[in-house]
Structure formats: structure tokens, C-alpha cells
Amino acid sequence: MHHLRYFLAVARELNFTRAARSLNLSVPPLSQRIRTLEHELGTPLFERSTHHTKLTAAGEALVPLASSVVADFDAIPGLVGPDTGRVEVRLAIPDVLNPAHRRSLTASIRDLEATFSFAIRQMPSLQMESALLSNSIDLAIAHVGTTDDRLSTLVLYSEPLGAVIDASRFPGRASLQLSDLRGMRYIRGPRHWDLGQGRADRLAAAGAVVDTDAVFSDTSGLMMFLRSTAGFTIVPIESEAVASLDPDDYAVLPIDDIDDSLTTYLLRRTADTRLQPVVRALGRADARPTPPS
Numbered sequence: 576m577h578h579l580r581y582f583l584a585v586a587r588e589l590n591f592t593r594a595a596r597s598l599n600l601s602v603p604p605l606s607q608r609i610r611t612l613e614h615e616l617g618t619p620l621f622e623r624s625t626h627h628t629k630l631t632a633a634g635e636a637l638v639p640l641a642s643s644v645v646a647d648f649d650a651i652p653g654l655v656g657p658d659t660g661r662v663e664v665r666l667a668i669p670d671v672l673n674p675a676h677r678r679s680l681t682a683s684i685r686d687l688e689a690t691f692s693f694a695i696r697q698m699p700s701l702q703m704e705s706a707l708l709s710n711s712i713d714l715a716i717a718h719v720g721t722t723d724d725r726l727s728t729l730v731l732y733s734e735p736l737g738a739v740i741d742a743s744r745f746p747g748r749a750s751l752q753l754s755d756l757r758g759m760r761y762i763r764g765p766r767h768w769d770l771g772q773g774r775a776d777r778l779a780a781a782g783a784v785v786d787t788d789a790v791f792s793d794t795s796g797l798m799m800f801l802r803s804t805a806g807f808t809i810v811p812i813e814s815e816a817v818a819s820l821d822p823d824d825y826a827v828l829p830i831d832d833i834d835d836s837l838t839t840y841l842l843r844r845t846a847d848t849r850l851q852p853v854v855r856a857l858g859r860a861d862a863r864p865t866p867p868s
Contacts, residue, residue, distance in 0.1 A: 576648055578612040579641040581605055582620060586638050587699050589628045626788070639705035642698070646711035650694070661692040664853055667715040669700045669839075673734055674815050676839065680716070683856045691853055707844055714850060714857070715842040729841040729858050736835045739797065739817065740807040742826040750829045757782030760806035762797070774809060774835060783807075801825060811837050 584594040585605070595605045613620050620634035630638070646665065672680070684693050696712065703715035707726055720728045738751055745751065761775065761783045775785045786806070797816070800806055802824070810817055810827070817827050841857055843850065 576645065578608055578615075579645055581608050582612055582634075582637065583641050583645065585609060585621065585628065586630060586634060586641075587702070589630070591628060638702065639709045639711075642702060642706050643709040643711040646696070646706070649696075661688075661690060662849060663692045663694060664714060664850060665694045665696065665712045667696050667698050667703050667706060667712045667717075669703075669716060669718050670697065671811070671814060671816075672716065673732075673811065673813055673839070674818070675813070676732070680857060683859070687853060687856055691850075703842060707842060710844075713843070713847065714853065715840075716857075717840050717842050718837055720838070720840050721842060725845055727843050727845045729854070731839045731841055731858065733836040733838040735812050735829060736809050736837055737812040737827045737829045738807045739801065739810050739820065739825055739827050741801050742822070742824055744805070745826065745828065748826070748828060750831050753778075753781035753783075753830060753832050756807060756830075758784065758805070760784045760786045760804055762786055762800045762804075762806045762808045777833060777835075798825070809835065 581598065584598050585591060588594040588597065591602050591606060595602045598605065609620065618633040619631050620637060622629040622631055698706065700718040703712070703717045704721050704723060704726065706712045707715055708723070738756070745755065756778065761778050779785045797808060812827055812829065841854065843854060
């Protein structure tokens, strides 16, 4: 079970250093445990090089199976524990939520506690569809929708994205144009902020330099990148990562001539009607969160 958890951490990050950090391990023991799992299964799960880590076909196939096994294992205490008479809801949330939406969700979950028992799990949005289809979760708050007709999608809200940049580069500006970013390095953020190639392609077409090696996983790394290079990243303007930045050092500016936003969805299995009260409550919590005062 531990080896499957280690595998899922590396599959989520596609980076052994970040995965080890998330597990409070160092890289060598994590790499050894992945090799042990590969030996037991008789097949490599990752393609490794000095520049990237990529799932093999066997690794891709193992992700939903491992997610389901780990979720079933984690559900055992609730299945064999005392019967409270409440319906259990396995709710997946993404790596980042709008702060106002997170507070609204928490309030709605508390309002439902008399009837429903919530088991909240955090996972990347890109894994939620397979987790729903494998019945390892019941509902998902995701930044990626679905076209699978076995699943239903409710759009909760879309929030604006902006460029984070050293404040000294565009003093007094309230927004940017794509042309302002020409020649600057686009520094990718965590995978949950960069869910497709389209944004990088649009920025590259405008003349930005897409740095495929520079990736930050927290605000400390971001600040180092932005203070030491002529670079920028794209983030949800109302995110907690933005709130933690010193406005004297960093500016967060919308880009007027690019239509870019982060959409949040509520996903569920279409045939599962038991949770309609939960779907209604979470759908109201709220479609348009407002930034904290």
C-alpha cells in the first residue's frame, strides 16, 4: 500500500524531487521504492531522464487502479466502524481552490453533516475523471471538465488569471498586453495551474520564451525566479499564492488581449442520484465567489 502511495505521488508530480517533498522523504529512498514496485510488477512505470519523468503505458494503466485500491483501503475504517446513519460522500478537491469558494464549500459541508459524512481527498484535477469512473470517489471539485456521458458536469465559476511579475518592470501599470511579454521567460507553475499546452503556445506565439525546465511548486520558488530573471508566470488572481506576495516587490496584472481563465467544475456519476442534495448545496457554494475583504 505504501508503494502505491509513493507511485501516485510521483505520477501526480512527474518529478521525483517534488514527490519526495510531498511525502516528507528524500529522493533516494523514494526512487528505491519505485524501483522495488517496478521489479515486483515486472515492468517499468516511468521513463526517467535528466530532463523529464514520464509515465510509461504500464504506469498510465496503473494510475486509476492504484487510486482505486488506495481509496478503498482508506475507506475501510468508515465501512467497519460504528454506523452513524449518515451517507458517506467521498469528495475530491484539487490542489488549489479560490479562497472564498473554499470557505463557502466548508460552510455547506458543515450544514450537511447531520445527513452526510464527508471524506475529503486532495488529488490533481487530471485524475478525477478516472477516479469517478472507477468508483473510488463520489464527487469532484475539478479544474478540468469531462465529455464522458457517464459523468455529469456543473460549471461552478471561472476566475481570471493574471501575470505575476517583478513590480519594478512595469511600474504604475494596471494591466499588460501580450506584446509587453515579448522576450520574457514564461515560468510554469504547479501542474494544477497549467492544465494544457494552449496557454504556453499562445504566449510563445506572442514572443514570450517558454522555459520548459523552470517550474516552481511554491511561492518561495516563484519569488526566486521572478527576482533573478526577466520572467513571469500566470496565476489565478484571487489565489492564496497571490495573497502571500509582497505588493511592493511583485505585481499581479491582467493581460488585456488574452482570454484566459481557470474554470472550476463539480463532477459526479450521472447514474448516482443518492447525492442530489449534496450536489445542489455544493453547486450553490457559490458559482461566483468574491475575494476576501
